[in-house]
Amino acid sequence: DAKTTQPNSMESNEEEPVHLPCNHSTISGTDYIHWYRQLPSQGPEYVIHGLTSNVNNRMASLAIAEDRKSSTLILHRATLRDAAVYYCIREIQGAQKLVFGQGTRLTINP
Amino acid sequence: KAGVTQTPRYLIKTRGQQVTLSCSPISGHRSVSWYQQTPGQGLQFLFEYFSETQRNKGNFPGRFSGRQFSNSRSEMNVSTLELGDSALYLCASSSQPGLAVGNEQFFGPGTRLTVL
Numbered sequence: 001d002a003k004t005t006q007p008n009s010m011e012s013n014e015e016e017p018v019h020l021p022c023n024h025s026t027i028s029g030t031d032y033i034h035w036y037r038q039l040p041s042q043g044p045e046y047v048i049h050g051l052t053s054n055v056n057n058r059m060a061s062l063a064i065a066e067d068r069k070s071s072t073l074i075l076h077r078a079t080l081r082d083a084a085v086y087y088c089i090r091e092i093q094g095a096q097k098l099v100f101g102q103g104t105r106l107t108i109n110p
Numbered sequence: 111k112a113g114v115t116q117t118p119r120y121l122i123k124t125r126g127q128q129v130t131l132s133c134s135p136i137s138g139h140r141s142v143s144w145y146q147q148t149p150g151q152g153l154q155f156l157f158e159y160f161s162e163t164q165r166n167k168g169n170f171p172g173r174f175s176g177r178q179f180s181n182s183r184s185e186m187n188v189s190t191l192e193l194g195d196s197a198l199y200l201c202a203s204s205s206q207p208g209l210a211v212g213n214e215q216f217f218g219p220g221t222r223l224t225v226l
Binding site for chain 2: 045098
């Protein structure tokens with residue numbers, strides 16, 4: 001069963017790092033992991049994606065476990081504007097199917 | 111460059127009616143995906159169209175259908191509305207289908223459908 005699971009909510013403080021976990025234990029070797037976030041009253045927006053090795057961009061870093069059964073989105077210094085629901089998405093290649101996690105609601109305390 | 115636009119933004123219907131939602135992708139994008147978002151189920155993939163062809167479909171009943179026109183605009187139709195169809199319906203466009211490497215999806219603001 002292709003499931004992508006995330007904690008329902010997390011809380012952190014401003015200017016501290018945040019680690020958002022995602023479990024995708026049935027992932028296969030060619031499935032990509034994508035992260036999108038949804039700010040209040042807006043549509044989702046792209047954050048980062050990866051396959052096997054860790055990835056960095058201006059918004060975040062993505063750490064993928066060696067067995068690829070889990071991944072962690074890292075916000076290095078959270079700001080109040082990072083408060084959003086973060087979705088971990090597994091893209092199943094071949095089946096051309098997207099499996100969404102339920103999303104983690106991230107609260108940032110000033 | 112204009113973003114993804116969805117019309118209408120809000121809609122109220124009653125059970126048994128049908129509804130058609132519209133999505134205009136970013137200029138030059140040929141792929142349009144539709145998602146349903148509810149508090150209980152989160153984001154769920156409905157279907158994706160690329161070059162007027164349905165490329166793949168999520169696990170929704172046949173009451174949910176869609177189409178894409180030659181100008182890449184897409185419509186989504188829900189027939190025989192049920193209370194459980196109340197949701198935010200999001201449309202996303204991209205230059206290529208899926209979430210392939212480098213193929214970011216851009217989401218519209220959504221249409222909030224309320225079924226009474």
